[in-house]
Amino acid sequence: MSNTITSLTPHTGAEVRGIDLNEGVDAETRAALNRAFADHHVLVIRDQQFTPPQFIAAAQIFGELFQHDKREMHVPGYPQIYYVSNEQTVPGKRYISGETFHTDHSNHPAPPKATMLFPVSLPSHGGDTQYVNMHQAYDDLPEATKQRIEGLKAVHVYLSKYSPRELRPLSKDNARQVPPPGVHPLVRTHPENGRKALYLNPVRIEGIVGMQDEEALDLVNELMTHAIQKKYEYRHQWRYGDFVIWDNRSVIHKANPDYDMNERRYLYRLMLKGEPPV
Ligand code: SIN
Numbered sequence: 438m439s440n441t442i443t444s445l446t447p448h449t450g451a452e453v454r455g456i457d458l459n460e461g462v463d464a465e466t467r468a469a470l471n472r473a474f475a476d477h478h479v480l481v482i483r484d485q486q487f488t489p490p491q492f493i494a495a496a497q498i499f500g501e502l503f504q505h506d507k508r509e510m511h512v513p514g515y516p517q518i519y520y521v522s523n524e525q526t527v528p529g530k531r532y533i534s535g536e537t538f539h540t541d542h543s544n545h546p547a548p549p550k551a552t553m554l555f556p557v558s559l560p561s562h563g564g565d566t567q568y569v570n571m572h573q574a575y576d577d578l579p580e581a582t583k584q585r586i587e588g589l590k591a592v593h594v595y596l597s598k599y600s601p602r603e604l605r606p607l608s609k610d611n612a613r614q615v616p617p618p619g620v621h622p623l624v625r626t627h628p629e630n631g632r633k634a635l636y637l638n639p640v641r642i643e644g645i646v647g648m649q650d651e652e653a654l655d656l657v658n659e660l661m662t663h664a665i666q667k668k669y670e671y672r673h674q675w676r677y678g679d680f681v682i683w684d685n686r687s688v689i690h691k692a693n694p695d696y697d698m699n700e701r702r703y704l705y706r707l708m709l710k711g712e713p714p715v
Contacts, residue, residue: 450671451477475629500709550711563696
């Protein structure tokens with residue numbers, strides 16, 4: 438089947454058409470998809486139809502599965518597949534997973550390189566996922582800022598005491614399996630496309646090595662304010678059949694709770710193993 442890969446913005450996102458991932462992909466198509474993933478950072482592969490095992494098989498075209506921290510939260514019968522849903526709650530209120538910009542599981546020593554979503558139920562309007570390009574944001578920094586942040590390392594914990602939002606608490610069992618904090622450079626180099634990127638996550642960063650917390654938080658806020666400008670954004674409006682995979686080493690992302698909460702938003706979610714950021 439002939440396929441096309443078309444940019445969605447000049448810097449982030451490409452739409453892939455003409456591929457049915459359930460048919461399997463040959464080595465050439467697999468390589469082309471992985472190259473497009475490294476170059477475009479977000480791939481939107483249209484018109485897929487997945488059962489849970491088919492979603493797992495499609496994900497593995499791009500790498501090896503990474504286990505989510507909240508092991509009990511999974512699609513019934515499929516412990517590998519996490520889900521996001523507007524039906525989740527924390528005591529006393531609704532919980533929208535991923536409501537502020539972040540990169541996934543950056544508290545791990547080798548955080549997941551990629552995350553994938555596949556919609557099962559979508560609201561009639563809204564509920565987009567926003568992405569911003571952290572390569573582009575880094576490239577545009579003033580030279581003085583680049584020099585100031587060169588070599589700095591941030592400490593990423595499960596939930597920073599400075600986080601702008603809550604995370605669902607971990608069960609005792611899951612908490613025992615969370616690794617020690619990840620200490621990662623503020624600027625990382627992508628192992629496949631060779632580009633530098635800001636590596637920021639206000640939900641998890643609790644400090645910068647060798648800096649007072651106040652100074653560290655000011656710096657993270659300053660860099661985030663720069664990074665989340667619209668000019669770096671690709672905003673994904675969901676359609677049924679979209680298999681979306683994004684590169685956690687190149688973009689940060691957030692979910693939008695801007696829709697009618699009486700409508701169900703439910704997506705399957707998987708992550709792929711990555712490498713320690715350098
Ligand atoms: C996430 O942060 O992984 C979820 C994004 C979304 O629900 O749009």
